[in-house]
Amino acid sequence: MTVQDPRPESLPNRVIDSIQRDDLPLQDDRSRMKFVMNNLVLHIHPAKVSKPALKFTYTWGLGGLAILLVMLLVMTGVMLMFAYTPTPASAYNDMLRLKTDVYFGSLIRNLHHWSGNLLVVVAFLHMLRVFYTGGFRPPREFNWVLGIVLLLLVVAANFTGYLLPWDQLAYWAVTVGTSLLDYIPVIGPAISRLILGGPEVSGATLTNFYGLHVAIIPLMLFFIISFHIWRVRKDTLSNPRNLDEEPASRIEKVTTIPHLVSIEFVFALVMLALIITWASWVNAPLEEAANPDHSPNPAKAAWYFMGLQELLLHFHPVFGAIILPSLALLSMSILPYLRFDTDSEGVWFRSHKGRRTALVGAITGIIGAPILVLMDEYVIDLPGLLPSLPTFISNGWIPLAILLLLIYLYYEVVRRMFKASACEMRQSIFTLLVVSFVMLTVIGVAFRGEGMALMWPWEVM
C-alpha cells in the first residue's frame, strides 16, 4: 500500500521544515500566537500582552536591558575565561596580555567591565521604576523580593569579579570589602576566613572568588532570573494610568509578535550599539600589580560600596556595615506586604500629593545627607564628647537613635503638612533614604581624597 507523504518534495526543505515547523512569514494573529508558545526563547512571553503596558515611558525597558546585559556578560565572560588563569602569578600578566597580545582583548574586557557596572545601575533603576509605579502590589509581592535577591547577586557578581585583575585596585578594594564581614557578631570572622581561604586576601581568595564568579553566582542568577521572569508572566503585567484616572475595566490586548518583540529587538540593538561604542573608547581601569605590603592612599572600595564605606566613616563598623544595611534590606523586602491605603498601581509617584511628598523627600536627602556628613566631620565628635562610653554606644546606638529620631520627625512634619496617606509617606521616606544613599555614594566617590579627607572633586583626581 502506498502512503501520501505530506512533507515537501525536496530533501533540504524537509530538513528545514523539521527544524522550523511554522510557516514563515507569519500570516495571521493565530499563527503569531502559536509561534510564541512553541518557540523555546519566545515562550517566556505570553502569546498576547496588554497594549497599555507596552508604553516605553512606563517601564523604560529596564528589565529587558538587564537581561541583555546578562547575556552580554555571559558571552564576554566565557571568552575571557579562555585568556585568564586565576593565580596571583599569572592573573595580572593575563590582564596585560589582553591589552597587548590578544586580538580584541581590550574590547572584550571593556565590554565585560562596563556591562557589569552598568548592570548594577540598571538593576537599581529597574527597582526604583517598579517602586514608583506601584508595580510591587499584590499579586507581585514575592517577585519584588526575588528582585532584591537578584540585585544582591548582581552586586556579589561584580564584587567577586573585582578581584580577578589582581591589581592594586582589586586587592585593596576586596581587602576593605571583606573586612566588613569581620564585624558580624560571633560568626563574622569565621565567614570572612572561609571566603578569603585564610587570614587575608591571597591566592586562595582568588581561587574562591573565581569559582564564585564564573560558576556559583551565574548559576544562581540563571535560576532566579528564570523564576523572576516566569513570575512576571504569571502575575500579569501592571498597566500604566495617568493621575486621577480610574483603572480600565477592560484592557486591550495585542499579539506579542510583532508589538512587544519589535520594541525589545530595536531597544536591544540601540543599547548594544551604545555599549559597544562606549567600550571601544573607554578602557576598564587597571593599576599596578597587587602589592600586599602597600595599601594605596586612599584605598577605596568598589563604587557601589562607597555609600556603605561613607557610613563606616561616621558609625561604629557594626552599625555602618551590618545593622544599617540589614535594616534597609529588611524594610525594603517587607514593603509590598504592608497594608495599602491608596489605589495607585500604575500611577507614577502614586498621586498629586505623592509627587509633592516624594519631591520633598528627594530635596531633603540632597541637602540633608551632605549636611549630616559635614557636621559629623567638623562639628560633632560623639566619642570625644562621651569618652567614658565604649564607641559601640557613643558612635553606634546614639547616632542611630538620632538618625531614627530625625526620620520620625520628618515623617510627622510631612504627614501633617500634606495630610498624606500611609502609602504616600512610605514613598516619601523611601525617596529620602534612597536619595541620601546616592548622595553618600557620590560623596564617597567624588569628594573623598587622601586619608579619606573631604575635598573637592578636582582635588581628589
Add this chain to the structure above:
Amino acid sequence: MADEKTTQAKTTKETTDNTETTETTRRNFLKYAWVALGAVALGEGALVTYQFFAPKASEGEFGGVFNAGLVDDYPPGSVTPFNAGRFYLVRQEDGGFLALYRKCTHLGCAVPWDQAEGKFICPCHASAFEADGEVLNPPAPRPLDRFPITINENGEILVDTGSAIQRDHPHADDAIYA
C-alpha cells in the same frame, strides 16, 4: 494474615482520627524518622562542604612561626617590619618586645610605620596607632592586634603568626623581655 493487617491499619487510623494526640503511632514514628534522617543527611552535606572549602594553615608562610633573629639585633625604641610575617617587631625603650599585626583593625589595610611621626598611620581611613598599638585616632575600634612572642635559650625571637591576639587596650604584660 491479610485480614489481620487490615484490622490493624483500621485501628491505627481510628485512634489517630478520634484522639488526635501526639501519641507515637507507627505512622508518626516513621514520619519523624524520615525527618530526622533528612536532617542528618543535610548536616553531613553541610559538614562535607564546609570541610572541603575550609582554609588550611600552611607552614613556613604567614600563619606559621617566624624566627626574627637575635635579641641584640634590635636597639631599644626600634620598629622593624617583617613583610612575610605581616608584623612589626617593636622593641620598646625599656627593652620589651612586641609583635604587632600590621592589619588595620578598622578595615584591614596594611598600616605603615611613620618613623618621622613616631606612629602607625593607616592610609585607608586615617586611623593612627602608637608604637604599642594603642589607638590615637579612630575610626579604628581597637589597638593593633599582637602575636605571641617567645625567646628561646639561644636568645632568638620566635613570633607565632598563627593566632592574632585582640586587645581592648595595650597592657604592660603584652611585652616580652629577654
